[in-house]
Amino acid sequence: MAKNITPRDKDYSQWYQDIIKEAGLAEHSPVRGCMVIKPTGYAIWENMKSALDEMFKDTGHQNAYFPLFIPKSFLSKEANHVEGFAKECAVVTHSRLISTENGVDVDPDSRLEEELIVRPTSETIIWDTYRNWIQSYRDLPILVNQWANVVRWEMRTRLFLRTMEFLWQEGHTAHATEEEAVAETRQMLEVYRTFAEDFMAMPVITGVKTESERFAGAVETYCIEALMQDGKALQAGTSHFLGQNFAKAFDCTFQDKDGKVKHVWATSWGVSTRLIGGLIMTHSDDNGLVIPPKIAPVQAVIVPVYRKDEEREVVFEYARVLMQELKSEGIRVRFDDREQFKPGWKFAQHEVEGIPVRLTVGPRDVQNEKVEFVRRDKGEKKLLDRAEVTQHVVVQLAQMQTDLLDAARARMKQNTREANDYDSFKQILDEHGGFVYAHWDGTSETEARIKEETKATIRCIPLSSGPEGAGVCMISGKPSTKKVLFARAY
C-alpha cells in the first residue's frame, strides 16, 4: 500500500531505513556514520527532551553545560574508563588550516601542545570541575544534567541506533553517602522507565547489567531494556552507580559532619537519540511511522476536500474554526491546505509521517455538520457530529497512547519465553528471537560462551519482573538464584 516502504517481513532492516527516509526523520551526512536530523525527527526529539527535562527538574536536578573538548590527560585518570573508551575517541591535534593549491591543508605548525578529546561522555571533565565545587557535606548533593552531543568513533553505524555523533542527556550527581548515590541511581532508572512507558508507550524491563556489559568506570550499571518488533532487544537507557571511582581518580573529597575527609559518591545516567530508533521499531507498521500522541510533533491533521472555489471557501472556513477549537484544547494540529496535493495523496503521506489523528472535511460534512475521523493505528473511518469532534479527538489521543502501550506490552509478553536447558534456549532464539529467561551461574566465562555460540547477551538481571525461583545454570549446572534476561540485541 505505501509506496517506497519495504514490508517488515521482507527486510526489517530496509523497512527501518525506509521509514526514516519516507517520514523525513533523518538522512546521512557526507561524513561516515553521522546524520542530519531533519525538522520532523528533531521535533520528536524536542518533545522527548521537554518531557524528560521536566521529570529531571521535578526530581531536583538543574541543567548546566560542560565543554565539548576534554584534555587528553583527563581520560587516563580512571583506569576502567580509559579502557572502555580509548578505542573510540576523536582526537583534535591541530588548530589551523592553511590554503594550498588544492584547497586547504592542516597547518603543521598549529599542532596542539596537549591534544583534545571530543567527549565520548563527560565524566572526566565533570569530576575535574566538581572537585572545585565541593569542600563540605553542605555542598552536596550536586544534581546536574546536561543536554549535549557526544562522539564515539564507531565501526558500524545505523541511523539513530548507532551514530558517531549523537544527542543525549547525561546526568552527573555527587553525594555524601553511598546509600544516597544508589538511591539516586535507582530513582533515575525509574524516571527512565516511567518516561519510556508513559510517553514513548515503550514497555521496558529494568535491571542490572552484568560485569561485562557494565559502563566503563561504574560499580553498577542499571538499564531499561526494550524489545523491538523483530525480536531484538534495545538498551534504551542506563543509570550508573559510579561509587567513588571518579572521586578517587579526580581527588574529589569533602569534609563530612564528623570532621573526616571523604571521597564523594557519584552517579551518571543518560538516554540518547537512540530512543527515536526504539520508538520507530516499537510502533511503526508497513504503512509508515506510528508514534504515540504525546511525542508526535503534529497530533492531528485536517484535510480539506473540495472541487470548486465556493466549496473551497466554505470548507476552509469550517476547517479553520475546527482548528482553532482543537488548538484551544492544547492539541498540536495542522491544517493541510496545500493546493498542490490531492486528498488521497495527503492521506497516504500523513500515514507515512505517523500523524496520530486525521480529520477530513468536505462539502458534504459542512452541509451535514460532520467531520470524518481516522486514527493512525486503527485506520477505520468514523463520521462524527461536528459538536463532538474536539472532545472525541482529546479522548482518542489519550486512548491511542494507552492502546499503543498495551499493544507493545502484549507483544513483549508474547515474545518473552523461559528456557530450562541450553538446547531449548538455542531453539527459542533461532525460532522466535525475543527475550529469553534462563538460569546462569554468574560467571563471565559462561556468559562469554553463550554470546559466542548464540549471539545472545545477558540484557540484564531483572529487578522486579521475570520468573522467580532458584535453579541451576543451563551451561555449567552450578546453582543460580534467579533467571536472567537474554536476547540478541542491537
Added chain:
RNA sequence: CGGGAUGUAGCGCAGUCCGGUUAGCGCACACGCCUGGGGGGCGUGGGGUCGCAGGUUCAAAUCCUGUCAUCCCGACCA
C-alpha cells in the same frame, strides 16, 4: 577493520558484461486545462561534469587503479 554488494536528475531505476550519435525511463518539479471523499488524467517543458581522482584509448557511465560514501554479514559498541 575483514568479506560481499551498490553509487547514473530530488527519489526509484535501466544502460556497464561486449567502449562508439545528443545518456534514457517512472515518480517528483514548472506551466496549462480537466480534476478532487484513498497516492488522478492529458499536453508542453526544465533539470545530469554518470560518487570523486587518476589512468588506458582516436573515443569512457562502460575498461584499469586508487579513494569516499551507503547497505548486508562478521569483530567492537549506547
